[in-house]
Amino acid sequence: MKDIYFFSIIVIVFNSVFVGCTADMPLNIEPDQAKLEVVDTLKTRTSEDHKKRLSVKEAFIKLSRKELVLDGIQNMSSKDRRDLLQQQETDNYHLDWVGNYLQITEKAANKDDEYERMEQIRLAVFNSITQKDILFVSQELIDEQRHNTQIVDQAFFQYNNRHWENINYQLPLITTQTFLNQDNNLNINENHIYFNLKAADIHYLQAHLNHENYLNKDEIAQNEAYKVALIWTGNNFRLNRQAIVQYDISERHPR
Known part of the structure; x- marks a missing residue:
């Protein structure tokens, strides 16, 4: 009699544990299928969907002399760029956030010279879920009043294996x-x-x-x-x- 009573207790405990494990499962999903869903979720968490996104500040620091064509900005060291990003202004340049993009403009050396042209670079990052982020860089010469802007170079880049790859040829052709x-x-x-x-x-x-x-x-x-x-x-x-x-x-x- 004691054996039957003890066996009944074991059956009740086992049923309670099984019900507790399956209570959260949808009624139309078998335990094996639910297990597969959990595995898929774990894969998603470690996928490229959660990769670190490229920031405009990071991109500005990583640009090399190869991508830059304006003399002054081309000769700025990584430290100079970090200082400019942190302080928003140096002796020769000032930095502005214009909506979603970063704009860095050279200060006028002679404010009385209406023909003087200052360097300006504008950067914007287009983040992507399925591929590497895209960086747009516009390098320009402007006058003090910004009435005239000369486009020196504009290009789209992706960062690949520690260098920038120009991807202009991949964009829709505009003529x-x-x-x-x-x-x-x-x-x-x-x-x-x-x-x-x-x-x-x-x-x-x-x-x-x-x-x-x-x-x-x-x-x-x-x-x-x-x-x-x-x-x-x-x-x-x-x-x-x-x-x-x-x-x-x-x-x-x-x-």
């Missing part, structure tokens, strides 16, 4: 014709496109034609028919091309 109607017959010998970062939108790069590079720049300006941009989707850049709507306000709002 002068991208901005114009298909029936446009302008004689254009060179494509010169530059991108402008938008502070309010971290996924947006507006493309522009640099009219100063063309002899017939006025004609091009009059015949531009599209606004062009690169839109970051989180995995790649998508080319966005929208018609420019032009109308006479007086026609829409007659007096």
Whole structure:
């Protein structure tokens, strides 16, 4: 009798433990399937989804002389760059955060010289879940009033094996014709496109034609028919091309 009583207690305890282990499982999932789901979750936690993202500050420090073309910034040491990032200003440069991107501008040596050009570099990082993050670098010369900006170099990079790889060739091709109607017959010998970062939108790069590079720049300006941009989707850049709507306000709002 004692043996039967002791065996009944063991059965009750075993059933309690089994029910406790399976109470949290969905009713339509077998224990083996649930175990597989747990394994998949652990794999996800250690996947590339949780890799360290590249920051703009880190990218600025890691840029080498090969990627930089402006003399002053090219000659800045890693310590000089760290000091600038920490102090926001040095004797020769000052730093600004403009929305999502970093802007570093050279100070004017002679404020009375209206023709003096200062160096400026702008950097933005486009983070990706499925691939390495992308760094956009714009290197420019500007005047003191910022009325004129000369684009010296613009490029997209990915950091790979301790060096930067230029990936411009992987981006959607944008040419002068991208901005114009298909029936446009302008004689254009060179494509010169530059991108402008938008502070309010971290996924947006507006493309522009640099009219100063063309002899017939006025004609091009009059015949531009599209606004062009690169839109970051989180995995790649998508080319966005929208018609420019032009109308006479007086026609829409007659007096």
